[in-house]
Amino acid sequence: MTRDVLRQQLEYYRARAGEYDEWFLRRGRYDHGPALNARWFGEVEGVAAALDAFRPAGDVLELACGTGLWTARLVSHAAHITAVDAAPEVVALNRARVDSPIVTYVEADLFAWEPPAHAFDVVFFSFWLSHVPPERFDAFWARVRRALRPGGRFFLIDSRHESTSTAVDQQLPERTATTLTRRLNDGRAFDIVKVFYEPDALRERLARLEWAAEVCQTPTFFLYASGSIADTPDVSC
Numbered sequence: 215m216t217r218d219v220l221r222q223q224l225e226y227y228r229a230r231a232g233e234y235d236e237w238f239l240r241r242g243r244y245d246h247g248p249a250l251n252a253r254w255f256g257e258v259e260g261v262a263a264a265l266d267a268f269r270p271a272g273d274v275l276e277l278a279c280g281t282g283l284w285t286a287r288l289v290s291h292a293a294h295i296t297a298v299d300a301a302p303e304v305v306a307l308n309r310a311r312v313d314s315p316i317v318t319y320v321e322a323d324l325f326a327w328e329p330p331a332h333a334f335d336v337v338f339f340s341f342w343l344s345h346v347p348p349e350r351f352d353a354f355w356a357r358v359r360r361a362l363r364p365g366g367r368f369f370l371i372d373s374r375h376e377s378t379s380t381a382v383d384q385q386l387p388e389r390t391a392t393t394l395t396r397r398l399n400d401g402r403a404f405d406i407v408k409v410f411y412e413p414d415a416l417r418e419r420l421a422r423l424e425w426a427a428e429v430c431q432t433p434t435f436f437l438y439a440s441g442s443i444a445d446t447p448d449v450s451c
């Protein structure tokens with residue numbers, strides 16, 4: 215995958231910072247009506263409950279922390295959070311939302327940044343794995359592994375292939391596509407990486423990298439997973 219797509223992907227999230235939450239909150243172009251919105255929020259709470267049950271305690275590394283929608287949930291469990299994102303506009307919004315002394319922000323490109331080795335109990339990333347190009351999948355997971363202490367765990371959340379997850383005026387490409395075009399409210403278009411994972415395939419791919427993972431999905435919108443290099447995963451679906 216060309217560097218140009220990764221450059222556009224970051225430009226997209228920088229330009230979208232102020233409108234990013236509309237997606238998660240189902241506002242504006244992301245409003246799919248009361249029934250689907252209620253289903254969305256119900257499934258968000260299901261994933262949040264799974265994260266609570268996982269208990270992301272201790273030193274937590276959050277990759278691509280975004281505007282803080284999940285950082286705000288992590289602070290109630292963690293002793294300390296290192297929250298990394300390459301978009302300064304996004305980090306500023308996260309800082310304002312979370313406003314917590316236990317969060318240290320790092321502005322860094324995750325395709326170049328090397329986390330401190332064996333420094334974290336938990337690595338958390340929401341809606342980020344799908345933006346990692348397929349050919350960088352193994353290198354990404356090697357970094358997650360290096361960041362964790364022995365016995366450390368990961369928790370991830372991501373999107374299922376579902377047309378009502380995105381803006382009403384955006385087309386969802388085929389399940390097998392690995393890039394798509396996203397538009398801002400003002401119509402500007404960007405090509406970004408978006409890879410949709412199926413639970414069994416993701417579990418098997420992680421197993422080949424020596425991760426024991428439990429991969430779950432909500433009925434319509436979300437996939438979530440947790441695991442560790444040790445043998446017992448923490449979440450059952």
Ligand SMILES: C[S@@+](CC[C@H](N)C(=O)[O-])C[C@H]1O[C@@H](n2cnc3c(N)ncnc32)[C@H](O)[C@@H]1O
Pocket residue numbers: 223224227228277278279280281282283284298299300301304322323324325339340341342345
């Ligand atoms: C889909 S958002 C997810 C944000 C957050 N985790 C959430 O769940 O709301 C992807 C995030 O990745 C960040 N990002 C994009 N390219 C990046 C890169 N190369 N390095 C670090 N962060 C990047 C964007 O700024 C954006 O905040």
